[in-house]
Each structure stands twice: as C-alpha cells, then as structure tokens.
Amino acid sequence: MGALGIHHLGVAVDDLDRAVETYERLFGAAVEHRAVVPAQGVEAASLRVGDSRVELLLALGPETPVGRFVARRGPGMHHVAFAVADLPAELARLRAAGAELIDDEPRAGLFGLQVAFVHPEATGGVLAELVGDGRG
Amino acid sequence: MGALGIHHLGVAVDDLDRAVETYERLFGAAVEHRAVVPAQGVEAASLRVGDSRVELLLALGPETPVGRFVARRGPGMHHVAFAVADLPAELARLRAAGAELIDDEPRAGLFGLQVAFVHPEATGGVLAELVGDGRG
Numbered sequence: 001m002g003a004l005g006i007h008h009l010g011v012a013v014d015d016l017d018r019a020v021e022t023y024e025r026l027f028g029a030a031v032e033h034r035a036v037v038p039a040q041g042v043e044a045a046s047l048r049v050g051d052s053r054v055e056l057l058l059a060l061g062p063e064t065p066v067g068r069f070v071a072r073r074g075p076g077m078h079h080v081a082f083a084v085a086d087l088p089a090e091l092a093r094l095r096a097a098g099a100e101l102i103d104d105e106p107r108a109g110l111f112g113l114q115v116a117f118v119h120p121e122a123t124g125g126v127l128a129e130l131v132g133d134g135r136g
Numbered sequence: 137m138g139a140l141g142i143h144h145l146g147v148a149v150d151d152l153d154r155a156v157e158t159y160e161r162l163f164g165a166a167v168e169h170r171a172v173v174p175a176q177g178v179e180a181a182s183l184r185v186g187d188s189r190v191e192l193l194l195a196l197g198p199e200t201p202v203g204r205f206v207a208r209r210g211p212g213m214h215h216v217a218f219a220v221a222d223l224p225a226e227l228a229r230l231r232a233a234g235a236e237l238i239d240d241e242p243r244a245g246l247f248g249l250q251v252a253f254v255h256p257e258a259t260g261g262v263l264a265e266l267v268g269d270g271r272g
Contacts, residue, residue: 002164005186006142009216011262019260025233026259027218028138049218050141076261077213080145082163082185097161123162124155125212126147 001093003082007131008046008053010079012070016058020045023054033111042066044110055081055110079127081115087132091116106132137229139218143267144182144189146215148206152194156181159190169247178202180246191217191246215263217251223268227252242268 013019023029029047036043041064045056057078059067069078084090087106094101102117109115114132122128149155159165165183172179177200181192193214195203205214220226223242230237238253245251250268258264 003186003188005188006145009142009145011260013260015260022258022260026230026235026254026264050139052139052141052218073209074261076256077216080213082188094162099162118162120212122158124147124149124151124158125210128162 001090003084003130004133005083006052007081007083007129008055009077010055010057010081010127010129012066012075012078013056013058014070014075016043016045016056019056019058020047023047023049023056029054035111036060037110040064040110042110046111079117079129081129081131083133084130085133087114087116087130090130094118094122137226139220139266140269141219142188143217143219143265144191145213146191146193146217146263146265148202148211148214149192149194150206150211152179152181152192155192155194156183159183159185159192165190171247172196173246176200176246178246182247215253215265217265217267219269220266221269223250223252223266226266230254230258 027049029049032046032048034045041060043058047054057066061067099122100119102119106114106116116130118128120127163185165185168182168184170181177196179194183190193202197203235258236255238255242250242252252266254264256263
C-alpha cells in the first residue's frame with residue numbers, strides 16, 4: 001500500500017497558451033491532452049515532460065477553486081498527484097490513518113482519471129491528489 | 137534536449153520529523169537520505185515515494201531562502217526538480233532561449249547532486265531546479 005509515484009504536478013497558470021509554449025521550450029514538454037472542463041472550472045492541458053507529467057490549469061473564472069487559488073497566491077504549483085494501484089483501498093487506509101480527505105470516494109477527474117483529493121491539512125500544506133490506475 | 141522527467145518535488149516543512157512520518161504513513165514513503173546542510177540553510181530529507189522522490193526541507197533559520205518562503209507562504213510545495221542528461225548544455229540552451237536563470241552554472245545541491253535553479257519568472261511562478269545525471 002502507498003503511492004506508486006508522482007502521477008503529475010498540477011500548476012495553476014494565468015495564460016494557458018503561453019504556459020504550454022514555455023514548458024515546450026524550456027523543458028521539452030509535449031501536450032498529451034487539452035480540454036475545457038466547465039464542471040471543474042478549468043481549461044487544462046496535460047503535458048509529458050520526459051517520463052513525467054505536468055498538468056497546467058487555467059481557471060475559467062475567479063469563483064472557481066483554481067481562480068481563488070491564483071487570486072490568493074498567484075500562478076504556481078497547485079497540487080501534486082500520486083498514482084495508486086487501488087484508489088478505494090487507499091482512501092479507506094487514509095481514513096483509518098486519520099487523514100483529512102476532501103473526497104471520501106473516488107470521483108471523475110480530468111482526462112478520464114479516477115481521483116480523490118487529500119486536504120493540505122493532512123500533509124503539511126500540500127494539496128495532494130490520488131489517481132487510480134483505472135481499476136479504482 | 138529537455139527534461140528526462142521529474143527528479144523530485146521539493147516541499148518546505150515546519151517540522152521535519154513529523155513530515156517524514158506523515159509521508160511514510162500516508163504515501164508509503166521511505167527515507168533515502170537525511171542531512172543538515174548549513175551552507176544551504178536547511179535540514180533536508182529525500183524520500184522515495186514509489187518510483188518518484190519528494191525532498192522535505194526544514195529551514196535552519198528565518199533568514200534562509202526556505203525560512204523566508206515559509207514566513208511568506210507557509211509550509212507547502214517549494215520547487216520542482218527536473219532531471220536532465222547534460223546540465224551545462226541545458227543551461228546554455230535555456231540562456232539562449234532567454235530564460236531567466238538563478239544559477240548560470242551548475243553548483244553543488246543537496247545529497248551530492250549537481251543542480252541549477254531557473255527563476256520562477258521564467259516559468260510562470262514555479263521555482264524549477266535542473267538536476268544533472270552526474271555527468272553535468
């Protein structure tokens with residue numbers, strides 16, 4: 001039990017086209033998905049950076065989670081997502097360990113992923129996302 | 137050219153023992169290195185989390201880079217490090233691309249790594265570190 005590794009780093013941006021171009025130019029990133037997801041209040045781009053992944057998040061308005069984050073802290077790192085083999089089992093384990101969860105059950109994330117967020121209170125200030133491997 | 141992937145996520149903490157225990161308990165992390173590094177103003181622990189790595193950073197005082205970060209923003213994600221095959225060549229490429237660098241040349245980082253930091257101004261608010269693979 002535990003995480004398989006970092007699935008992606010989530011980064012809040014204020015200009016998605018420019019951020020994509022910057023990651024392509026500086027780090028050799030390549031876009032794998034890009035979509036407007038009104039239900040989650042973002043336009044998002046998932047980028048491969050070598051064998052890792054960075055998710056760029058543009059708020060669709062100020063009253064969205066990412067919009068409020070950017071208003072408070074500016075663009076920058078927003079969350080880290082860890083891949084897990086069995087998301088429901090990991091959530092049960094974290095609940096039993098007393099960790100404060102934002103999502104008690106897996107829910108639909110971006111790009112077809114099954115995800116759940118752990119509260120920054122549980123991790124020392126880091127918003128952590130768990131991503132199921134498809135079985136969860 | 138470009139990054140090989142995420143080498144580690146750097147996280148500023150205000151209690152290193154507690155943070156290590158939290159990452160072990162929640163994410164199955166395992167400490168691979170831990171050291172006090174006065175020259176860099178931190179006590180640091182490098183943790184394996186599955187096939188990824190998280191670096192926990194405790195400031196040795198308020199007038200250190202991590203101490204000032206925590207005073208301003210609280211504990212949380214501090215930087216992301218990307219592995220590169222040839223650090224001097226990547227730095228030359230980034231300079232040519234007009235990216236603002238904190239370190240123009242590779243320098244000694246934590247745990248024997250050769251590193252250089254890219255200014256958050258160049259990346260849309262993300263402090264990015266490049267880590268050489270040992271040849272750099």
